[in-house]
Amino acid sequence: MLLEVKNINAGYGFLQILRDVSFDIDLGEYACIIGPNGAGKSTTMKTIAGLVSPMSGEIIFNGENISGLPGNQVARKGIAYISEDMNLFTNMTVQENLYMGAYVIKEKALKDDRLDFVYNLFTQLKSRRNQLAGTMSGGERKMLAIGRGLMANPKLLLVDEPSFGLAPQLTENVFDNLDILKKAGVTILLVEQNVTKALQVTQRGYVMENGKIFMKGLSSDLADDPHVRKVFLGV
């Protein structure tokens, strides 16, 4: 098991969002967390990534308890978090952003290897490498954010709402790229509001409501579940 989340409680200040959330992801798996707005999906991601520190509970990654570690140390363990608003360095070029993604890698040759890998995956980024990140379109920025996350050669990729603010066609594009990564052996945890799409592409899913894991199962089973269909798909 690559990641095991055990009974985490987390929130902001006095406001508790997550209540006893537990789930796990195997190596090489493509899993998703779905749920309505405010269910705590993004908070779950941020807690794993170390941007929110949990009040209690354990997060075991690769056999090591990482709960409570600050974000920079979580990143060094091999978890890349691609947030909803991407948090790009808008006034650096595409290439500088990518190099920043490999900040934890010290050897220059290794960095360049990773850069080639990302440029091969997203050829569009290569042709725009000297453009400032802030001047790119939404879809390109999303690509850059994923590319930056991949630069450190992560074992686990946490992707928060990749379709957020994107035109449908670009959303397809982003999902295609995630598919390629999955085939390349990267473990991915996806958080998505587009439930139909998320359940189509992933293998396993968790349904979150009111800060709790409400259901879990194979994505194909969840897509057929009457509750999921009623609440999320409106059928």
Add this chain to the structure above:
Amino acid sequence: MAESKTGAVFVWMKSAGGITVTLSILIAIIAGIDSGPYIIVNTIVTGGMLALVAMGLALIFGVMNIPMFAHGEFFMIGSLAAYYIFTPLTEYLNTSPNSLLAAIAPLIAILGAMIVGAVAGLLCELLIFSQLRKRSSENWVMNSFLLTVGLSVVLINAHQLLFGTEFKGIVRYWGGRPLEIMGVFVSRDRILAFVLAMIVVGVFWLFMKYTNTGRAIRAVSQDQSGALMVGININGILLLTMALGCGLSAIAGAGLLFLYPSYPTVGLEPLYLAWFVVILVGLGNTAFALVGGFIVALIKALTVEYIGAGWDFVIPSLLITIVLVFKPSGLFGSEVRGVLDL
């Protein structure tokens, strides 16, 4: 390509920043012709050191979001450290002359002052600002501002208590015959102080642009969460930024020791001028602070020449008030996005 570059230059010339820079250069030339080139020389020499103080201020604001009102005290610490390093060195040189040591003694003093200033900045971050950051993130700018004002009072009084109120100054660093530039005699110390300031600016720019650590500082100034996500140790960067900013101010204090002897409140004038600079150009950008340093130095030199020495704080603040009424984000304000980025 060349055409689009000249086009971009023309667009820039029409922006508020471009107009100001062009106008400043024109005014400097006219004033230079009208009442002698020493105005230009004065502007350049004081502008260089002022730029160092202002860049430190802009760096600390841009990366850490602290409106630093104790920055002048690091200028004071720098001048004090340089005094206590340089005076024993000259005394030693009087008894046993050594031309090599005589040449590098000022550099030792200035470098020592930079280290003392950086360590002082490090301690301030560790003992004061990181403590505040741990306890509350609400109202950060206001709280940290009040802390810096308090720190300023404490440091001024600590100087008074430990080292007394008398002027602790030196007559010269290198000395020697003044050089003639455009018909004006300028002391070698002033020229070397300017050269030193420009070397420091150059090294700083290279560091920020091409080293991993410099890039990390810029990353933190642009997006702190993003920096955390790629594995940058934010607290380490904040510590380093404070040390760098305070070190820059200390270099200025040490470099100008032959003009401004060290005494408890010596830092107030450079502090106010540096604030004029960063408010004028827009908060938090070091590259514009460099330009602004020269503009404010020019305004000051012109005021002293044409209106009178007593007015040299009134006119700059008046001008800055006018600028802020019409352009509240500063002359380059709307374009400011990161600590080094144009």
